[in-house]
Amino acid sequence: NAGVTQTPKFRVLKTGQSMTLLCAQDMNHEYMYWYRQDPGMGLRLIHYSVGEGTTAKGEVPDGYNVSRLKKQNFLLGLESAAPSQTSVYFCASRRPPGSYGYTFGSGTRLTVV
Amino acid sequence: DQQVKQNSPSLSVQEGRISILNCDYTNSMFDYFLWYKKYPAEGPTFLISISSIKDKNEDGRFTVFLNKSAKHLSLHIVPSQPGDSAVYFCAASRTSGSRLTFGEGTQLTVNP
Numbered sequence: 001n002a003g004v005t006q007t008p009k010f011r012v013l014k015t016g017q018s019m020t021l022l023c024a025q026d027m028n029h030e031y032m033y034w035y036r037q038d039p040g041m042g043l044r045l046i047h048y049s050v051g052e053g054t055t056a057k058g059e060v061p062d063g064y065n066v067s068r069l070k071k072q073n074f075l076l077g078l079e080s081a082a083p084s085q086t087s088v089y090f091c092a093s094r095r096p097p098g099s100y101g102y103t104f105g106s107g108t109r110l111t112v113v
Numbered sequence: 114d115q116q117v118k119q120n121s122p123s124l125s126v127q128e129g130r131i132s133i134l135n136c137d138y139t140n141s142m143f144d145y146f147l148w149y150k151k152y153p154a155e156g157p158t159f160l161i162s163i164s165s166i167k168d169k170n171e172d173g174r175f176t177v178f179l180n181k182s183a184k185h186l187s188l189h190i191v192p193s194q195p196g197d198s199a200v201y202f203c204a205a206s207r208t209s210g211s212r213l214t215f216g217e218g219t220q221l222t223v224n225p
Contacts, residue, residue: 004156031211040122042202043157043215050211058212090156101147102213104156 002026006091006105013081013112021076021108023091031094032074033058033102034066036087043090049074081112116140117205119216127224132190134219136203139184143205147213148177148188151200160201161188164208193223 004025013019023032030051035043035058045058049068063085065077074093078085088109092102118137126132136146144165149157163170163177163186170177176189190197203216 033212035215040217042117042119042217045212045214048212092156101159101162102149102157104158106154106156 004091004093004103004105006089006108008108009106010109011111013078013110015081015083015112017081018077018079019081019110020078021089021091021110023074023076023093023105025072025074025091025093025103027093027095027103028071029093029095029103030071032068033092034064034074034076035090035092036060037090037107038087046076046089081110083112086110086112115217116143117203117214117216119201119203119219121219122217123220123222125222125224126193128195129192132188132193132197132221132223134188134190134201134203134221136186136188136216137184138186138205140205140214141184142207143214144208145206146177146179146186147204147206148175149202149204149215151202151218157202190221193221195223195225197221198223 007022033048034046047066049055052071055066067075088107091105094102147162148160150160151157179186200218202218204213206213
């Protein structure tokens with residue numbers, strides 16, 4: 001049982017390049033989330049999804065897009081990467097309702113130069 | 114607007130002593146609170162939680178206290194162990210909500 005798997009684990013992008021981060025969960029969880037972690041700022045929510053085919057904006061959605069075409073996968077896209085998007089990205093999932101414990105992936109460290 | 118704040122970026126304690134990590138929140142609609150623990154190069158893992166109908170919840174060496182009037186919660190670790198060295202995140206949610214709001218995190222170092 002893998003839980004939440006994020007790919008890739010590391011990536012270096014040049015400014016203006018695009019990429020997609022993949023999150024896959026095998027727990028049949030309805031809700032999925034993308035967070036970014038930056039020093040002194042904790043975990044900030046980028047986008048989230050409450051079910052297949054749905055997405056919603058979080059606290060810091062600008063510069064990112066997401067898709068949830070399949071229940072088990074949640075994709076985070078950067079169309080034109082900027083140095084400000086250098087961060088560690090975490091995906092998480094959970095069952096609703098009344099289930100508050102998130103299961104997190106191990107993260108993707110992205111550097112934009 | 115930081116709705117969940119952890120004002121201490123770091124805390125250092127001796128092995129065997131008590132560690133106290135603090136968290137404040139501003140949104141009175143929050144009624145469920147959690148603590149997560151994060152080791153380097155790993156994702157956060159759930160540690161302990163508390164509902165607003167309680168003021169204390171214990172799980173082994175870990176106890177979370179909630180003071181609703183002060184909008185403050187704390188995590189006590191007794192006794193502290195070197196393996197407890199990690200970043201601890203406080204998080205809050207509304208029971209009817211679909212997402213957690215996290216604090217900035219506190220780096221705990223337990224010295225042997």
